[in-house]
Amino acid sequence: MNTQTSPSPQFYLTAPAPCPYLAGEMERKVFTHLVGQRATEMNDLLTQGGFRRSQNIAYRPACESCRACVSVRILVNEFKPSRAFRRVEASNLDVIATIFPAQPSTEQFSLFRTYLDDRHPQGGMSDMSALDYAIMIEDSHVQTRVIEYRLRSPGDGLSAHPKGELIAVALTDLMSDGLSMVYSFFNPTMDKRSLGTMMVLDHISRARTLGLPHVYLGYWVQGSHKMGYKTRFQPQEHLLNQGWTRFNPEAEE
Structure with a gap:
């Protein structure tokens, strides 16, 4: 081809x-x-x-x-965290996030495999090897970054490479109007931390700091349990036939 x-x-x-x-x-x-x-x-x-x-x-x-399948993007400038979101942020105050060039590591791949085996054992990515993972991270001609989330350990914050336990990773594209969350994964044993939600909240904060109006979450499918979390981040827009349209969650109930 x-x-x-x-x-x-x-x-x-x-x-x-x-x-x-x-x-x-x-x-x-x-x-x-x-x-x-x-x-x-x-x-x-x-x-x-x-x-x-x-x-x-x-x-x-x-x-x-x-x-x-409907494309979803969060309206960053209007977003205000709910009480539930503030609890997630409070539960992860001991997490330090660091942004790096799009380069894979053995530690990332180990967490990736743990996540897939627990959450998506029969999914299309379930048989990915270390080489497949490296290609997923590195094979990009656009502005792509990896954000690592680690438990804070002594000395973190002083070093450009924190040493605490790696608990979540996000592969993110930097766009002219926002951040696009390409793929993310996390330690599936840490349910109480709501790490998936934490990463979205962190991206909203990063986009606001950068002066970018949107965080792109990919596709939402009504009725799909694995995608239901995406509509919790309000306000947001959905891409419909008439263009990007503000989503009314009450109309879906």
């Missing part, structure tokens, strides 16, 4: 495959390659248009009979 850069991106359509979110449905995706000098610009435009990035591929659902 030709992956050379061209003035306009080349789009391709995948063959039908079983949907990982809705039983009995088949999914197809339209995708293009994010390579060359315009990769960052194209990633911005495509993400704003409902695409997601995986390595050097941008894709979005193109299912013939289903429109359940």
Whole structure:
């Protein structure tokens, strides 16, 4: 398949495959390659248009009979943490977050495998090797970073490389209008910390500090338990036929 850069991106359509979110449905995706000098610009435009990035591929659902996958982005400047979110923040005051270039490590991969084996043992990523993980992190032509979350240990805060236990990791794209959470994982035994929620809250704070108006969370599928958490971060917008539209959670109840 030709992956050379061209003035306009080349789009391709995948063959039908079983949907990982809705039983009995088949999914197809339209995708293009994010390579060359315009990769960052194209990633911005495509993400704003409902695409997601995986390595050097941008894709979005193109299912013939289903429109359940909806792109979600948080409105950073209007977000105010609820009491429940403040409790999550309070439970993780001993966590230190550090941003690095997109480089994998053995420690990250070990946590990644623990997370997959516990939360997604039958998922499409369940058989990923250390090499597969390295490619997922490194194979990017856009502005990508890894954020490591560690339990604070003596001396952390003074060193550029904290030494405390690694409990969560986020792979994040830096965009012109926000942060896009490409993939994240965490220690599944630390349920009381709500580490997934903690990482989203941290991204909201980072985006606000950077003066960026959005945090992109990927796709939400109504009725999918694994995606239900995404609508808790209000206010937010969903990408519908008429464009980005403010989501009313009460209308979904």
